[in-house]
Amino acid sequence: MRAARGRAKRVIVTLFVNPSQFNNAEDLAKYPRDEASDIARLEAEHVDLLYAPSVEEMYPEGFVTKVSVSRLSEGLCGEHRPGHFDGVATVVTKLLLQTQANAAFFGEKDFQQLSVIRRLARDLDIPVEIVGVPTVREADGLAMSSRNVRLSEAARKLAPAMTEALSAAGAAIQAGQPVAAATDAARSALLKGGYSEVEYLELRDAETLEPIFELDRPARLLAAGWLDGVRLIDNIAVLPMR
Amino acid sequence: MRAARGRAKRVIVTLFVNPSQFNNAEDLAKYPRDEASDIARLEAEHVDLLYAPSVEEMYPEGFVTKVSVSRLSEGLCGEHRPGHFDGVATVVTKLLLQTQANAAFFGEKDFQQLSVIRRLARDLDIPVEIVGVPTVREADGLAMSSRNVRLSEAARKLAPAMTEALSAAGAAIQAGQPVAAATDAARSALLKGGYSEVEYLELRDAETLEPIFELDRPARLLAAGWLDGVRLIDNIAVLPMR
Incomplete structure (x- = not known):
């Protein structure tokens, strides 16, 4: 919201928990929603408009159109959440065309999503x-x-292990360590740090998201893992050293 | 062009033979193109702008996005031209967003295409x-x-058999003849009239394009067939009698 305010006279926030991007019914049911608290935050940020359509408004009877972005949607989260990025691509296309915004702001935390969009x-x-x-x-x-609110107090304390593992591996790769050695060490650190599973932890081309094994261009180190029954993701930039 | 002129102050024509909607390389290669003659026609109609992008402009390197419209794209031409309507849906989405037209005009001759759009x-x-x-x-x-210019002189004389067969069947259905009997007779008439193959000849719901077997709502009778090595299509409205 602040990034948008810095660039635009009018700021719209869209708020829509999109069923078509949840491949897991339990994840959708458990997804934290608190519209009242969201609205209070938007008001504090002086957002001009909140657009929070219903599922029926977004997907009326007879809705049959799908937007898919191949390649970028494959691998990483796409491999572990089948259909997820088709759902994202379709709903974001709709939101962009509904709002007719000049610029749209997306967090880098969902880096693969940002690349698809x-x-x-x-x-x-x-x-x-x-x-x-x-x-x-x-x-x-x-x-x-x-999703962080779903973590127990104990798990919440362990959660930063992902960021730490990514930072350490990124720095090691920049310092010349082979990519595979660095990512293997980061996976081990995550499991040692309390995560029950590492879905992926990989270095990718920062634009095409293709796997890369040498730091010869701007890259992104991305991870997804499970902690305390909650799926967490994170990623950092890894730039070639001059 | 005339329909658009009747509705709008400014008229854009888009001219693009879209490779991604040809499932058959020979059909694409043989597809008649005559830009000079097209331009002369646009000028005669006082069109304001011709938009005729190159294939490279429409699909630059790295292009990976697809729009698909399920259900409406299945059956009829979709069954005989796999991937065709994904190609149509994707390119038309691009053309609509590129031109930012307020209204867009499509012929009913490609009725399934119009429904998909x-x-x-x-x-x-x-x-x-x-x-x-x-x-x-x-x-x-x-x-x-x-495609009509690809017909031999002899075949050109036989070609209207499709329209005639559709009209006769439509009238028979409106008069109460069972749908299957009327469409069977129309298929026979096409084959007798010189067509070498009838891909489909079917009565469908005019909006959803679902097959219908009773004329209890507005319907469309659609056909595709081969004559002289050229694939021709046509369709007519069949409305319930009061």
């Missing part, structure tokens, strides 16, 4: 500028996420 | 009105089509 806006010629906003973090480094 | 514009909230334009016909009833 950049690509679809370009490929479909949607007249909008897609702006990535750096991940907002808690004091201990944990990336802010609606 | 109406649906995608509605589902994706593209701010455009889709207008169907009645099929323009030659003096003998043959629906105008770029």
